[in-house]
Amino acid sequence: MADVIVDPALPPADARLLRDNRRLLIRARRGWVPDRSGPSLAAAPYWRLGAVCGATVCLGLLLGVGGLGRSLGPLLLVLLAVPLMIVTFVRTETPEGEEAEHERRVHAQAVRHEGRYVLIDDLDEPSRRLLRRAQRAVAAVSQSRVNAEGLLDDVRNAVMLPAQEWEIARLLAKLSGLRARHRQTLSGESTPEVAAVAEPLTKALDSSEHAVLGRVEALERYAANVAEAERAYRARQQIAELRARLHEYEELVAETGADETTTDELTRLTEDADRLDQALRRSVSSAHEAFRYLEPGPPGP
Known part of the structure; x- marks a missing residue:
């Protein structure tokens, strides 16, 4: 039997989110507010991005100064630029980021629909x-x-x-x-x-x-x-x-x-x-x- 009873007039997606998150609703009842300062999604690891950029620049300088050839240098730079672009523009989600985003969504719905759901704990x-x-x-x-x-x-x-x-x-x-x-x-x-x-x-x-x-x-x-x-x-x-x-x-x-x-x-x-x-x-x-x-x-x- 349900431990969270929801007003049937609520949108189905909102109702389902509330029903499935009794633990977070109890915390919200007690005054919990999720941290809103962190990113909603975990962005690409920027320290690795800096490392790739630094390595690319250094290798380019070495190729230019060492005379390894003008044709070889640009080719290697292009090869290094492909993973660099992937790291830069593709954002990946981590479990921590997903959980934080989920908690913010639940809290927002709990505040928005206050009075339209009842916890068995109430x-x-x-x-x-x-x-x-x-x-x-x-x-x-x-x-x-x-x-x-x-x-x-x-x-x-x-x-x-x-x-x-x-x-x-x-x-x-x-x-x-x-x-x-x-x-x-x-x-x-x-x-x-x-x-x-x-x-x-x-x-x-x-x-x-x-x-x-x-x-x-x-x-x-x-x-x-x-x-x-x-x-x-x-x-x-x-x-x-x-x-x-x-x-x-x-x-x-x-x-x-x-x-x-x-x-x-x-x-x-x-x-x-x-x-x-x-x-x-x-x-x-x-x-x-x-x-x-x-x-x-x-x-x-």
């Missing part, structure tokens, strides 16, 4: 448990065969389920942060006046948690209905495979002279398949009904 323990429950429900629906086969509204699931996961994570992050500050303020001794003011605020926090719990439970009810449809779908597939081989069983019974009542039992597969079809339709219908509770209601006045 949540207190009760909120973390609630989020994990929501994620398990989302995964159960998304990974089901009935969803993949289009028996559910897979298009709406692909949109609604990530939106539900994000909304739950966002609310839990706000709840965790406010609850931590609330407890810190009330830690230690307090007067009756402070307790009287804090009591309704504490109830507001509890009420908010209960509301988020309702969202999670709605997801779990949907996942339970989908699981029932999944069982009926798999059973129907198994019955279909058995029916496809029914004639082989009947031939074997006839050839071996087995009890004729066995044939009657085999023909009941058709009735079993019909019952499973009905069960599948009922369970899919129940899943659709449960899905309606996940949809956002009409906007208020």
